[in-house]
Amino acid sequence: MRRIRALFGLFLLLGLTIASVPALALLVRPIVIELTSMGSQSSSQIEVVNDRNRAVAVEIRAKRLVLPEKGPAQTAEAADGDFLIFPTIANIPPGGRQVFRIRYVGEPAIGQSQLYMFSSSELPVEVDPSAGKAQIQMLYSIGSIVAVRPEKGKPDIKVAAVERATNDKGVAGVYVTFQNDGPAHGYVAETNLDLNSDAGWSKRLGPRDMSASVGLGLVPANAKRSIFVAVPDVPAEGALTASVRAASAL
Helix, strand or coil, X not given: CCEEEEEEEECCCCCCCCCCCCCCCEEEECCEEEEECCCHHHEEXXXXXXXXXXXXXXXXXXXXEECCCCCCCEEEEECHHHEEEECCEEEEXXXXXXXXXXXXXXXXXXXXXXXXXXXXXXXXXXXXXXXXXXXXXXXXXXXXXXXXXXXCCXXXXXXXXXXXEECCCCXXXXXXXXXXXXXXXXXXXXXXXXXXXXXXXXXXXXXXXXXXXXXXXXXXXXXXXXXXXXXXXXXXXXXXXXXXXXXXXX
16 A cells, blocks of 8 residues: 655745634644743743544744745754753643643753744654555644744834835735844744835835734844845835834834
8 A cells, every 4th residue: 555645844934924824723822922042031832722523643844944034934953952851752642732842951051042943743643554455644844933032122123225016916015134233033924014116106014914914924033034025016116225213112
């Protein structure tokens, strides 16, 4: 008997369009976890709900998360040694749930935020060989972002550049290069973006607008991140400028 395994990575990233989890799969929450490198906020938990009608085995693993200036997020080397994860593997009954506790145990005096991707992955199960036909196992791996910041670190996000662009769906907008000069990561979704042209056009996008357009808009510490922002009414001509400010600063 032959067996086919399909592995679906449903990562909820970062420029960020959120993918939906298929029905009868795994539900993972939260999808973003904020930790500090020391103190009481250095631990949290991930809850996995088995929304299937059969038991599943789930494993939690950690990898480094890399966000280039432009382009999709990438996972790098394994980083399980930076965390205590308990349990690492658990059997979850149909309709049941399991809490996985995580604690950061890496370098406590980090100079800037460290980003990780935690995968909650369904493990394959043995198929009854007497079934007499090929079977397909749908194995899901769902990602949670875990961000570890210095205990007193804060982001300092500015606009480094802005240019007109059209996304792959033909929607007009701008590519904004956000520059974070702070030792902690930050989220564009928590800012107000002001756009202006020398022809007199202006537009402000608040946190709700930014969240709808870019999702989280995660910008790593001491790094740049270029993100497309949908602005259908951006004028076709005239020099553009942009500035950004934390919503709480207004």
